[in-house]
Amino acid sequence: MTLHGLIRHDDFQWHLPMTGDMRVPAIVYGSLELVRAMEDQALTQLRNVACLPGIVRAAMAMPDAHSGYGFPIGGVAAFDPARGGVVSMGGVGFDIACGVRTLLTGLTRDDILARREALADALFHAVPSGVGQGGRIILKGDEMAQMLEGGAAWAVGRGYGLPADLARIEDHGRMPGAMPGHVSPRARERMRDQLGTLGGGNHYLEVQWIERILDADKGAAFGLREGDAVISIHCGSRGLGHQIGQDFIDELAPGSKARRKGKAAAPNPYLPVPDRELVCAPIDSEPGRRYLGAMRAGINCALANRQVITHLVRGVFADLFPAARLDLLYDVSHNTCRAERHLAEGKEQTLFVHRKGATRALGPGHPELPDTLRATGQPVLVGGSMGTASYILAGTAEGEARSFASACHGAGRSLSRTEARRRFKGRDVVDTLQHHGIFIRTFSDRGIAEEAPGAYKDIDEVIASAAGAGLAVPVARTHPLICVKG
């Protein structure tokens, strides 16, 4: 059958054949229900991505995909630098290295319930949240450049967290190749007091309990037990990542800001692209290398941010649950472009994989995994919407082969922020969730309305699709107890 021009390949995979300027086909992973509900604009964007130079195999959409800036959120695309492949700001996403990390607590749901009000208040107090909010750490002198260069490894060196944390972070907590010199003064200025802050939008700090283990062996290997409490932190590179993306779009998209200011727009030989929002530069070009260097600095910023927040959370638990030890399960970014080795067109090659609202999912045996995770595959952390379940999955060999080792990153929006604000009232949403035993702490009623569970797809359906497509295997389903929301 066909839907939106997609041809059904099997229960969870749909193909968009090459038409017009497409250089490769497009693939959408998802159940009939999810694909039927997918916005036309997300599919148009996917088709546009398939037109970009140097794209390899296919433009892909994960089951949680929806429309974004240029690329769909939930989009995956890999480019070959040797064939004019590009890097795109819209393909990384504005919030560079936005991601999730999950901490084990060794505590049970009942332990948390006994101190729930105090814990919710203490976390809300300890971790600054909200749009534009700064924190108590001010980066001075060379510290900004060191943080952008060193990521979570820098943070651990400064006493924020434990050396053992680093093995449980992508790239061991530090993305190599960062070029802080290509991060604008304005981007740095925005970050000056934002390290260790959650931000707004869909970012959160949740205490969750494991209501179901879905794969006993992998669950045990991850240290997960039914009834235990875990902590999930979802945030990114705050104003810095956003400013990096904006700076490069302004530079590379003629006719945007530079022209408005009366300056000559920087000549960009790489445009036109099918959509101005897909503005990009060849990986092997001066601006491409500069953006990659700045973007990698943005990745380190997000890794450092989640590391510092972890330290703040540990401080809270040290007060309220002195016996608890908060071990890091894993930290994954879901807005990145990474150079990775993949088997494509019959040979192993280095490709630049954009994952925008998509999670890397390495299968068992992958050399980049730490020894402790080598046998199970990479933990794939998929955050649900506020008040709904989240999942922990594991990467698979099939996923490595099919989707450049990528899986979904969340529930995925089903309503725009504007539409969500129109339909829901923040106060009501908080009351309803409280009634269901989920404690929300926030400064922003408006943010709550935008993030209402009803504005998101059904996470269970998304996970069933990712699992059905073989992209990752579900290991545990968690449910929120406390949610600190920007």
Next chain:
DNA sequence: ATGTAC
């Protein structure tokens, strides 16, 4: 996502 516009 975002000092939700400079």
